[in-house]
Amino acid sequence: MKNEIRGQVDGMVVPRYAGHSTFARLPRLEDVPGYDVAIVGVPFDTGVTYRPGARFGPAHIRQASRLLRPYNPALDVSPFARQQVVDAGDLPFNPFDIPTAMTQIEDGAYELIRDGGLLVTLGGDHTIAYPLLKAVNRVHGPVALVHFDAHLDTWDTYFDTPLTHGTPFRRAAEEGLFLSGHSAHVGIRGSLYSPNDLADDAELGFTIVHCMEFQRRTVDDVIDRLARAIGDAPLYVSIDIDVLDPSHAPATGTPEAGGMTSRELLAVLRGFDGLNLVGADIVEVAPAYDHAEITGVAAANVAYELVSLAARNRA
Numbered sequence: 001m002k003n004e005i006r007g008q009v010d011g012m013v014v015p016r017y018a019g020h021s022t023f024a025r026l027p028r029l030e031d032v033p034g035y036d037v038a039i040v041g042v043p044f045d046t047g048v049t050y051r052p053g054a055r056f057g058p059a060h061i062r063q064a065s066r067l068l069r070p071y072n073p074a075l076d077v078s079p080f081a082r083q084q085v086v087d088a089g090d091l092p093f094n095p096f097d098i099p100t101a102m103t104q105i106e107d108g109a110y111e112l113i114r115d116g117g118l119l120v121t122l123g124g125d126h127t128i129a130y131p132l133l134k135a136v137n138r139v140h141g142p143v144a145l146v147h148f149d150a151h152l153d154t155w156d157t158y159f160d161t162p163l164t165h166g167t168p169f170r171r172a173a174e175e176g177l178f179l180s181g182h183s184a185h186v187g188i189r190g191s192l193y194s195p196n197d198l199a200d201d202a203e204l205g206f207t208i209v210h211c212m213e214f215q216r217r218t219v220d221d222v223i224d225r226l227a228r229a230i231g232d233a234p235l236y237v238s239i240d241i242d243v244l245d246p247s248h249a250p251a252t253g254t255p256e257a258g259g260m261t262s263r264e265l266l267a268v269l270r271g272f273d274g275l276n277l278v279g280a281d282i283v284e285v286a287p288a289y290d291h292a293e294i295t296g297v298a299a300a301n302v303a304y305e306l307v308s309l310a311a312r313n314r315a
């Protein structure tokens with residue numbers, strides 16, 4: 001896709017607050033002959049246990065992404081010039097039937113990656129990580145999963161329901177979708193149901209970087225630890241925006257005090273430079289609780305960093 005890459009609508013010609021609201025003012029999938037990276041929305045929030053509203057996350061992140069500029073100095077890359085990045089719109093699914101929606105999301109995601117494209121998904125609640133991992137497995141096999149979240153999301157059921165935003169990685173573990181021993185939870189904190197939650201999770205083989213470690217260790221230490229765990233396995237990154245402190249991301253369904261700063265999160269992601277990134281999602285942005293687009297801007301910049309990592313790998 002090197003020839004005739006179409007980037008953003010020029011912010012010096014069309015003001016950035018004008019025009020269609022695609023991610024970063026990029027072309028739509030149907031506007032270009034092919035793509036290397038697709039940004040897709042999955043406005044599903046039927047799996048939430050507390051505040052609803054992540055169904056409006058994709059539109060909000062797109063709106064907050066209008067300010068993104070063409071060059072990323074932190075990774076020394078122009079993410080939209082080295083590869084064709086498109087906005088693939090939103091996947092359709094049945095919002096009233098979770099198992100049906102999971103199949104529709106898996107199939108929709110697979111269609112977008114089957115020919116080699118890399119997918120960055122904007123959620124939606126965290127339930128969608130399960131069908132997204134299934135789609136990624138159909139192309140790449142089991143992945144090293146790095147999961148940024150306040151929560152473990154490896155609980156078993158809620159109200160006897162197995163597919164919820166607190167259970168995607170338990171379901172994924174049951175199907176061998178990620179590599180035990182090469183996967184990690186980052187940013188874990190907050191109240192649990194019982195000490196067994198951590199014991200049950202430990203059986204799944206995640207390295208855990210508890211959020212307090214950002215107080216005690218440097219970000220570089222954390223990156224080293226994660227990079228050692230990941231090795232050269234295909235890497236899938238799932239980012240629940242509630243990994244950030246509520247001061248950095250107020251607009252989310254299950255906020256927890258004592259979180260990461262957006263600066264720490266961006267720094268850890270930049271530390272993945274050179275790893276074999278094969279896909280990513282950013283979930284749990286519930287715009288009704290946002291103020292001044294704080295959460296939307298954080299999520300848009302996180303997506304930008306992920307697309308920049310993909311661009312670096314194409315060098």
Ligand SMILES: N=C(N)NCCCC(=O)O
Pocket residue numbers: 049050126151153165166240242253254284
């Ligand atoms: N995936 C997110 N954001 N939250 C899961 C929290 C599940 C619970 O209510 O205990």
Ligand SMILES: [Zn+2]
Pocket residue numbers: 149150151240242243254284
């Ligand atoms: Zn969470």
Ligand SMILES: [Zn+2]
Pocket residue numbers: 126149151153165240284
């Ligand atoms: Zn989560």
